[in-house]
Amino acid sequence: MVEQITSMDVDFAQWYTDVVKKAELADYSGVKGCMVIRPYGYAIWENIQHDLDARFKKLGHENVYMPMFIPESLLQKEKDHVEGFAPECAIVTIGGQNTLSERLIVRPTSETLFCEHYKNVIHSYRDLPKLYNQWCSVVRWEKTTRPFLRTSEFLWQEGHTMHETEQEAREETLQMLKVYEDFYRETLAIPAVVGRKTDKEKFAGAIETYTLEPMMHNGVALQGGTSHYFGDGFARAFDITYTARDNTIKYPHQTSWGVSTRMIGALIMTHGDDNGLILPPGVAPIQVVILPIAQHKEGVLEAAGKVRDRLSDKFRVKLDDSDQSSGWKFSQYEMKGVPVRLELGPRDIESNSCVLVSRVTREKVIVSLDNIEQAVEDMLKKVHDELYNRALENLHNRTHDAHDYDEFLKIAEEQSGFIRAMWCGDSECEDKLKDVTGGVKSRCIPFEEDHIGDTCVCCGKPAKHMVVWGRQY
Amino acid sequence: MVEQITSMDVDFAQWYTDVVKKAELADYSGVKGCMVIRPYGYAIWENIQHDLDARFKKLGHENVYMPMFIPESLLQKEKDHVEGFAPECAIVTIGGQNTLSERLIVRPTSETLFCEHYKNVIHSYRDLPKLYNQWCSVVRWEKTTRPFLRTSEFLWQEGHTMHETEQEAREETLQMLKVYEDFYRETLAIPAVVGRKTDKEKFAGAIETYTLEPMMHNGVALQGGTSHYFGDGFARAFDITYTARDNTIKYPHQTSWGVSTRMIGALIMTHGDDNGLILPPGVAPIQVVILPIAQHKEGVLEAAGKVRDRLSDKFRVKLDDSDQSSGWKFSQYEMKGVPVRLELGPRDIESNSCVLVSRVTREKVIVSLDNIEQAVEDMLKKVHDELYNRALENLHNRTHDAHDYDEFLKIAEEQSGFIRAMWCGDSECEDKLKDVTGGVKSRCIPFEEDHIGDTCVCCGKPAKHMVVWGRQY
Numbered sequence: 005m006v007e008q009i010t011s012m013d014v015d016f017a018q019w020y021t022d023v024v025k026k027a028e029l030a031d032y033s034g035v036k037g038c039m040v041i042r043p044y045g046y047a048i049w050e051n052i053q054h055d056l057d058a059r060f061k062k063l064g065h066e067n068v069y070m071p072m073f074i075p076e077s078l079l080q081k082e083k084d085h086v087e088g089f090a091p092e093c094a095i096v097t098i099g100g101q102n103t104l105s106e107r108l109i110v111r112p113t114s115e116t117l118f119c120e121h122y123k124n125v126i127h128s129y130r131d132l133p134k135l136y137n138q139w140c141s142v143v144r145w146e147k148t149t150r151p152f153l154r155t156s157e158f159l160w161q162e163g164h165t166m167h168e169t170e171q172e173a174r175e176e177t178l179q180m181l182k183v184y185e186d187f188y189r190e191t192l193a194i195p196a197v198v199g200r201k202t203d204k205e206k207f208a209g210a211i212e213t214y215t216l217e218p219m220m221h222n223g224v225a226l227q228g229g230t231s232h233y234f235g236d237g238f239a240r241a242f243d244i245t246y247t248a249r250d251n252t253i254k255y256p257h258q259t260s261w262g263v264s265t266r267m268i269g270a271l272i273m274t275h276g277d278d279n280g281l282i283l284p285p286g287v288a289p290i291q292v293v294i295l296p297i298a299q300h301k302e303g304v305l306e307a308a309g310k311v312r313d314r315l316s317d318k319f320r321v322k323l324d325d326s327d328q329s330s331g332w333k334f335s336q337y338e339m340k341g342v343p344v345r346l347e348l349g350p351r352d353i354e355s356n357s358c359v360l361v362s363r364v365t366r367e368k369v370i371v372s373l374d375n376i377e378q379a380v381e382d383m384l385k386k387v388h389d390e391l392y393n394r395a396l397e398n399l400h401n402r403t404h405d406a407h408d409y410d411e412f413l414k415i416a417e418e419q420s421g422f423i424r425a426m427w428c429g430d431s432e433c434e435d436k437l438k439d440v441t442g443g444v445k446s447r448c449i450p451f452e453e454d455h456i457g458d459t460c461v462c463c464g465k466p467a468k469h470m471v472v473w474g475r476q477y
Numbered sequence: 478m479v480e481q482i483t484s485m486d487v488d489f490a491q492w493y494t495d496v497v498k499k500a501e502l503a504d505y506s507g508v509k510g511c512m513v514i515r516p517y518g519y520a521i522w523e524n525i526q527h528d529l530d531a532r533f534k535k536l537g538h539e540n541v542y543m544p545m546f547i548p549e550s551l552l553q554k555e556k557d558h559v560e561g562f563a564p565e566c567a568i569v570t571i572g573g574q575n576t577l578s579e580r581l582i583v584r585p586t587s588e589t590l591f592c593e594h595y596k597n598v599i600h601s602y603r604d605l606p607k608l609y610n611q612w613c614s615v616v617r618w619e620k621t622t623r624p625f626l627r628t629s630e631f632l633w634q635e636g637h638t639m640h641e642t643e644q645e646a647r648e649e650t651l652q653m654l655k656v657y658e659d660f661y662r663e664t665l666a667i668p669a670v671v672g673r674k675t676d677k678e679k680f681a682g683a684i685e686t687y688t689l690e691p692m693m694h695n696g697v698a699l700q701g702g703t704s705h706y707f708g709d710g711f712a713r714a715f716d717i718t719y720t721a722r723d724n725t726i727k728y729p730h731q732t733s734w735g736v737s738t739r740m741i742g743a744l745i746m747t748h749g750d751d752n753g754l755i756l757p758p759g760v761a762p763i764q765v766v767i768l769p770i771a772q773h774k775e776g777v778l779e780a781a782g783k784v785r786d787r788l789s790d791k792f793r794v795k796l797d798d799s800d801q802s803s804g805w806k807f808s809q810y811e812m813k814g815v816p817v818r819l820e821l822g823p824r825d826i827e828s829n830s831c832v833l834v835s836r837v838t839r840e841k842v843i844v845s846l847d848n849i850e851q852a853v854e855d856m857l858k859k860v861h862d863e864l865y866n867r868a869l870e871n872l873h874n875r876t877h878d879a880h881d882y883d884e885f886l887k888i889a890e891e892q893s894g895f896i897r898a899m900w901c902g903d904s905e906c907e908d909k910l911k912d913v914t915g916g917v918k919s920r921c922i923p924f925e926e927d928h929i930g931d932t933c934v935c936c937g938k939p940a941k942h943m944v945v946w947g948r949q950y
């Protein structure tokens with residue numbers, strides 16, 4: 005039998021680790037804080053890349069590749085930026101057996117590299133906008149790490165764009181957050197709170213940071229993706245100018261935006277259950293697993309092969325005709341989160357039908373082989389919708405309104421999930437709330453603010469915004 | 478007008494640099510030895526990846542991702558391997574503001590990381606074969622660098638596989654070389670000499686290294702791809718064992734194989750001419766550029782748009798309706814190596830036709846719009862074949878047989894290209910020939926050896942093999 009995993013209600017952290025291991029998503033490595041992404045985990049990442057990359061390109065973005073190293077002097081050009089990243093840098097000091105005259109930072113993010121290149125290729129308004137993206141790995145030195153959630157090296161995409169006007173750059177910033185939001189909903193089946201970060205939580209060097217904050221099954225937030233508007237701060241620091249339409253010399257306006265392999269962590273913790281992973285069809289490496297029943301009987305494997313061939317045109321299908329027991333296979337593909345299981349035995353073949361089983365509800369339906377493509381498509385769609393709705397219900401059920409300081413503390417103490425509460429706009433109140441609750445931080449000022457009070461829950465001064473608060477991974 | 482570039486006959490190296498720059502393939506960066514791959518260059522790489530990745534997966538290979546760092550002790554486990562790579566390592570000594578207790582090598586190749594992981598996941602013959610590949614960047618510190626040909630960081634794929642038997646591993650090694658050979662011929666339109674490296678030229682740690690050696694337009698070789706058989710050397714060093722079918726404990730047999738962004742350098746130097754780049758249709762980011770003639774006249778842009786829409790289903794098409802002159806556009810897309818240009822003006826529209834121009838021969842054909850899809854497909858195929866045949870002719874014309882020492886030196890002195898000559902098997906003769914010719918090295922012992930003599934051209938002792946020799950990038 006497939007080994008049991010820890011129940012998520014008993015120990016959520018251990019359950020997570022068990023799923024990562026048993027579903028064969030990642031392995032620990034001898035390199036401190038770095039992981040090996042195994043074939044099944046990497047196939048999820050490839051599906052994510054494929055989907056997102058098409059969305060980026062449809063909007064005119066082009067992929068590029070920048071060096072993985074940043075000379076220390078380059079990183080230091082933008083003051084806020086270097087302050088934000090200096091503490092977590094990995095630094096190359098030796099190259100080709102010689103001590104380097106200038107130390108090289110392994111990129112933690114690539115704003116500075118893009119700016120150095122933009123200086124070479126932006127001269128006129130005709131060169132704008134530049135809509136660049138890159139898929140790569142970045143390094144941010146971490147003390148405590150967990151596969152996919154927090155590792156010293158991780159894979160991501162980073163979009164970096166330059167625009168003629170502030171308005172155009174601000175629109176790009178919001179457009180790309182919307183791309184992420186759509187992708188999370190349509191492909192990952194994950195709902196999220198979206199909004200603007202408070203000044204305290206902004207990206208190093210940004211004027212505005214927008215964020216997408218899904219809630220994990222246990223009520224903890226995971227920063228799911230961010231999009232930044234930089235104004236012309238980097239452009240000034242790097243002396244990037246262009247001749248505008250009115251023949252004056254101007255600084256372009258900049259954005260950046262990124263999502264990473266953390267999304268695989270979000271998938272695990274949003275959708276998984278005590279039987280393992282559950283993958284939305286949009287990213288599942290295997291969407292349908294075909295399990296022949298009594299496969300030694302005449303005609304079973306042949307019929308299963310035919311079904312596989314028919315389905316393979318439209319879906320990612322695997323036929324498992326190995327000599328493992330049916331019970332083992334059921335557990336194995338549940339652990340791996342395959343959305344739909346198709347069972348086919350001698351009696352099914354006789355009646356020209358098969359059994360489809362949903363990974364989410366375990367609902368079984370007997371369907372005719374005549375319409376098997378449509379039946380599979382319907383069940384995949386249902387799985388996606390059920391996953392999304394279940395996550396949305398969890399988000400609603402675990403979001404609580406706090407109207408004053410005591411209520412905020414009581415919810416933070418007794419409940420898991422998000423807290424909605426009014427805030428004066430002062431970062432001291434954010435610090436205080438984080439301290440007294442042991443880690444509840446502002447997630448964002450959501451785009452959809454409700455007016456649930458007039459005063460800051462922390463200091464009692466007049467409120468400026470409704471903020472969503474929560475603990476985070 | 479588009480600026481002129483240096484003629485390849487005047488200065489091949491400068492011509493190469495001009496093409497890289499003017500075709501907007503890459504930009505220099507402030508990071509010593511590293512380049513920026515610009516959108517047009519990266520789009521070529523994406524097409525290469527897409528094609529090769531499908532070939533790998535069809536043969537059962539799966540993608541994974543290993544850490545970018547190798548702890549120094551891990552790299553040292555296989556003696557020959559570390560000796561080969563130690564001189565060109567970039568080394569991280571600081572992480573998170575602390576000096577690391579163990580230095581981390583930025584991967585120059587990942588045999589050791591794969592082995593560390595294989596030790597965790599290979600236990601039984603049921604776990605074999607492991608057919609893994611990864612797409613990533615690697616770092617090898619270089620003193621003198623040139624975009625795509627030799628850079629301190631480059632992009633590549635590295636396949637790493639483990640097998641039950643020596644035979645199976647040896648077959649994999651040759652199979653993957655064949656995959657590269659097919660890809661070069663079918664997609665890059667580049668012919669090559671294929672064969673086995675001499676012991677002196679083998680990869681660090683390998684028992685056999687097989688190689689694919691295309692000849693550039695100027696007669697210089699470029700190592701186009703390699704495939705290595707390692708035996709069980711790494712497996713022993715890393716203590717990777719499995720329970721075999723006969724219940725004994727055995728070491729698995731290993732291969733690795735890789736190709737890199739050097740292939741873009743090979744494309745430039747094999748196919749390009751004095752008007753710039755010429756791209757084979759298989760990897761061209763734009764296969765057909767549509768240039769409307771007299772585009773201000775009524776109906777021209779509309780008709781051009783219709784043609785684009787029709788062709789876009791089957792080809793990568795760009796319609797350039799910018800306000801640049803036709804002359805500028807002609808030069809620009811020649812520089813970028815677009816295989817087919819489609820011209821469409823008022824008179825063409827009247828006669829329901831258009832003009833197709835081949836980038837290779839500049840042949841112009843007038844074709845009916847009724848069959849435009851087929852006409853474009855035919856010309857693309859023709860461009861591919863012409864490129865391949867032209868390169869093959871160059872390879873034949875610049876390959877010379879040397880029957881003795883004096884002839885070898887004379888050819889090396891007076892001719893460019895490859896030399897075929899018999900060899901005794903002694904690496905001292907390789908060293909001597911390289912020294913006296915100032916750089917002519919053994920490329921490989923080709924699979925198709927002709928018997929063109931009985932004695933080594935260098936020492937006169939009995940010959941063991943026919944070797945192909947040449948200068949290299």
